[in-house]
Amino acid sequence: MPQLAPPGELAVVPIGDFHTEAGGLINEAFLAYQRWGQLRIGQDGSTNVLLIQHALTGDSDVAEWWKGLVGPGMALDTERFCVICTNVIGGCKGSIGPADRHPDGDHWGSRFPAISIRDQVDAEKKLLDALGIRRLSAVIGGSMGGARTLEWSLMYPEAVDAALVIAVSARASAWQIGIQSAQISMIEGDLFWHGGDYYDTGYSPNAGLGAARKLAHLTYRGELEVDERFGSEAQPGENPLGTFRDRRQRFAVQSYLDHQARKLVERFDAGSYVILTDSLNRHDISRDRGGLNKVLSSSTVPTMVVGVDTDILYPYHQQEHLSRNLGNLLAMAKISSPVGHDAFLAEFRQMDNILRRFMALAEPSLTIPDSPELTGKIEFYI
Secondary structure (H helix, E strand, O other), X not given: OOOOOOOOOOEEEEEEEEEOOOXXXXXXXXXXXXXXXXXXXXXXXXXXXXXXXXXXXXXXXXXXXXXXXXXOOOOEEOOOOEEEEEEOOOOOOOOOOOOOEOOOOOEOHHHOOOOOHHHHHHHHHHHHHHOOOOOEOEEEEEOHHHHHHHHHHHHOHHHEOOEEEEOOOOEOOHHXXXXXXXXXXXXXXXXXXXXXXXXXXXXXXXXXXXXXXXXXXXXXXXXXXXXXXXXXXXXXXXXXXXXXXXXXXXXXXXXHHHHHHHHHHHXXXXXXXXXXXXXXXXXXXXXXXXXXXXXXXXXXXXXXXEEEOOOOOOOHHHHHHHHHHOOOEEEEEEEOOXXXXXXXXXXXXXXXXXXXHHHHHHHHHOOOOOOHHHHOOOEEEO
16 A cells, blocks of 8 residues: 655655666665655556656755645645656655765765666656556656656556656757766866765865856856846956956856856755766667657657747757657647746746646546546545
8 A cells, every 4th residue: 555755745765776778777776756635546547646857956846846836726736636756866865876875885976877868767667666656647847857758658658648748859969968968077077076986085076066057057048038137247346357367256147157056066966967967968769769750759648848939958949849740749838938948947927827728638638536436446645
């Protein structure tokens, strides 16, 4: 009988030895998750679970990073649905990653194998199996979470009633691989990286991680938004136009990026950043399956696709490509925002409308055990 963690509380579930797509082994793996709402399971195995997929440096606390969208009567209605969000394998927010201890007592560090988006989904499936959840009302995710959502619909179509794919592509483009590889190089070039085995040195590759975040953050935001906010203004009290260049004298945008770098360094592990960024480089739904469009057309899960009109990292034409080729398209939606890629995490009013529209469109495809009167015997787990 499934026993879920109390609402909002982080729980860790062992999933056993995990074999990666590329042949690696993660001994005694475990994943963390949080949930909101009451789980309902029908006799046919249907559930009311909405599985949410976080982005690269996100975590399982979807009620925080999508605040106002998860809760009673909200777009992700916890009076009707059980919302579950996991922390991805390789992460550093409760699930096993490079910073965790190997069974031999030392940190995994450089021994932590590379993982793919498919590995992330496979690990998540093992977690849900351990919880007694075999079928999902919907899978929803943006950016790296959108890549996972796509793979869920292709790897386990029988387990997914509907999917919402946000701000991602069918495969990593050369530009994406290039920009992401540059970030990895910044971390690996830090003197404190030590080949990934820095955990017992007393130092961390914070400078490399901060530099990677600055570059990444520029791809997360829109050029118009950044220019409107900062232009070519100097940071108050500093002068970047002096006789000699001085790194302490900054433009306002430099100060902003320094701030973003500090925030990530304080909350995220560099080893996990490398592992997860590399998994985005490996994203390709056509790998070992045939042509890209052929794979998309084979999808049977009703899927809605969402893009952002100013997205630099995953340009809108990539979501248009998905919408033109998916075998079972529910709808296409566009977020109009100067914010860029991060708009799906910032434009809450538009996301509220999109999520509600998705749930309405997906309704005919969902098999939701609403009440004992409608579905016969239903067991409730809290």
